[in-house]
Amino acid sequence: MLKERTLEIPCKIMNQDVRLSLACYEDENTSFHSPSMLSSCDCSRQCGVKTESCLRWERCAFYGATFE
DSSP: OEEEEEEEEEETTTTEEEEEEEEEEEETTTTEEOOEEEEEETTTTTTTSBOSSOBOGGGSTTTTOEEO
8 A cells, every 4th residue: 555644854955844745655464664755845846856847856856765
């Protein structure tokens, strides 16, 4: 089952706190729990992640990071 949560964390690019939406996969039958990974951010339009046509997550300071 996909579980989502929100985390407020300082962003070194924006020089302010941002709200990240994180998602992880949990399987209650096997107790498997994956690390939480970024699914969205509340200020992606201002820092260059959001373009006219898509989201360029590789520009994000949190891209590829995992959160426990």
